[in-house]
Amino acid sequence: MFQLTFLCAILHMVCYAVSNPATNYVYSYEEDALFRLHIIPAVWSDAALRCQLEGGVLASPTSRGMAQAMLSTMEIHKLATSVFIGTTGILSKGDFKSLDGTDLAKTSLEWAAREPNNANNAEDCLAMNELGALEDVSCSNLLPYFCRKESTKKCRVTHVKSLCKNHGYKWESDTGSCYKFHGAAKSWRVALATCHSEGGHLAIINNENESKLLKKIYKEHVENIVVAKESRHALIGFRRWDDGEWATIHGESLGEAGFGQWSPGEPNNSGEEKCGSIHDNGLLNDAPCDEPFAFICEIAP
Template sequence: MEMTLSHELEKILPRLKTLDMDWQNVPTEQISTDMEKIIDISSDENRTVTEQALRNMTLLRDATPDQDYLFYRMANGSFKLHRTPATWTDARLICYDEGAEIASPEDETLLATMSKVLLTSKQPPLFVFTGVNDLYSKGFYSSLRGTPLAAMPARWAPEEPDNVNHGNNCLVLQRNGLLHDGKCDDVYPFICYKRQTTSKSNFCGTDIDYIYDKSTKSCYKFHTEVATWHEAYATCSREAGHLAVANSDTEAKVLSRMFPKDWGVAAIGFSYWRKDLWVTIHGETLAEAGYDTWGKGEPNDWEVQRCGAVFADGTLDDIGCLRLSGYICEKKSIWI
C-alpha cells in the first residue's frame, strides 16, 4: 500500500507544486481525479497517513462561507482583500468576525503575499491597513500577534514615519511593500488573513466538528445549540454548508448516526409549500431528492408545523419553524 500511495503522490505532486493559489487555477476535474486516486488506494487503517499526505500538498482549502478568500501556498494561509475602506478598529472586527486577522508583513513570505494580493487584484488600492499598531505602547509597533516591527522585513517609505508622535499609530502598506504611518481613525482598504492550521484540519476543512462520510462523500455536523429552523439555515450557510438533505436511504442512516444520545429530533433542509408538497432547500420534492420516508403518523400537523426535521431513526418529521431544536448541517468534502 505504501508503495502505491508513494507512486501516486510522485505523479501528482509535481503538477500541484506549480500553483500558488489553491482551487482558483486548478481544473475541478483534475482536482477530483487526483484526490480520488489517493483516497481510493487508502485503507481505513492508513486514512490518517493519507490525510497528512494530502495536507502536505498544501492544497487544503479553507472552509469558509466567504468564497472571496484565496489560499496562497507560499504563505500557507487564505487572504481576502476588502476594498471598502474602514477604520482600523472596524477592519479588525470585520476580520475577526470572519475568523481572520488583519494581515501584517511579519515575515518575507507574508510581505510578498500581501503585495501579490494587491498587485494581482482588480483595481488594486494604493494603500491597505496592516495589523501593525502601537496602541499598547506608544512608538512601539507590533502586529496583532505581538511580532515587533523591528523583526519584520517591511521597510518605511521615504520620509516615513512622518508623524509618529501625533496620533499616527496604525500602519498602512503601500502596493510596493513600503510602510507609512497612518491614523487609526482614517479609512483604508485592508486584507484579512486566515492562518492555516493543518493540525486541526480534515477532509471537511478547518471545522473539526464536521464528520466526513465516505458513502455520501459529504460532511455533517450536529448542532446541539438549539435554534429555530430559520436560524439553523443561516448558521449552516455561514459555515459554508446547508441544512442537511437526505438524498437516499443511505444518507438517512448517516444522519441518524449523527444524533447524540438522548436527542430525538433535529431540523434538516426541507419545508412545507402546500398540502402534500414538501420541498428541499434545493427546490426538489422529497421524492425527487431521493428520500421521502416519514415517521409513523407524520406529517401530522401541516397547518402549523411547516419546517422539516429528522427523527433519530432517520425517518422524517414536520416541526414548527419557531421550535427550538438541534439541527444538522451538511457540506461536500473539500476533496471531492
C-alpha cells in the first residue's frame, strides 16, 4: 500500500509538493484525497467550521484505509492524543453519522475498549485515538483534527510525476502517463510484480497514439534488452484469462480499453502464448507467460 509520502498543498488553487505535512494538505494516493492535520486543538464545532472555511470537511474515516492514511500522519508528528473526526451523534443521540451522511455502523471502524460510554450523558462527538479506534467524547473537548478535501486532477498529476521521478520513469504529456522500459527480461508475472513495486502497472494501450508512443519507446531502448529469447516485442498489461478472452490487467476487454489491433498473424498461440506484448511495429502480440522478455511499465494519474 502507498503511504502518505507525497505532499500536496493548496496555494492560490495550485496543488504542489511541500515538505511540511503538519501545516499543509497531504495527498493520499489510496484515498485520492487531500488531508490536513491541524495540531492546534479546537472544540468540535470550531474544527468543523475551520475545515469548511478551507473548502473541505472535518475528516471522517469511513474505512480502515482512510484511517490508516490519517494515522500515518499522526505517527510522523508523534501525535499521541486522539483527534476529532467528522462523525457525530448531535442530531440523533447515539446515532453516529459522518457529515456526509455515512452511518458509522456501515463502516469497518472499531470502538476502543469500553467505548462508547456516553460519560455524563454528554459525549455526542467522536474522536479517533492513535491506534485507530473510536471514542465518544464531549464536543467541547479541545482536540487536534483533520480536514479533508477532494483531490483534483492537477494534484494527482503532481503526485504521479513525483512518483515517476523517484523510479526513473519519463512523463509523456500526450498520454498523461509516464513510462519505463525494462530491458532486463522477466516473465510476465514477474514483470507485473516489478511494475507494481514501483507504483505502476504493466503498460496498457488505450488508443492509437499510445500505441505509437510505446513503439517509439521500444525502438529507443531495444539495444538495452538483455537475456530475452527475442527482442521484437515487450510485455505489456493484458493477457488471455481463464475464460478464454483477452483482457487488460484492469479487467477491460481490449475494445473497452481502446486498442485491440493485433500484429499481422497474431494472436497465433504458438507454444501456448497467453500473455500480451507489444510488437516492434506498435501492434499487439501474444507471448509465452513463463519466458523472459523486456517489458514496459506505466504510472498513470
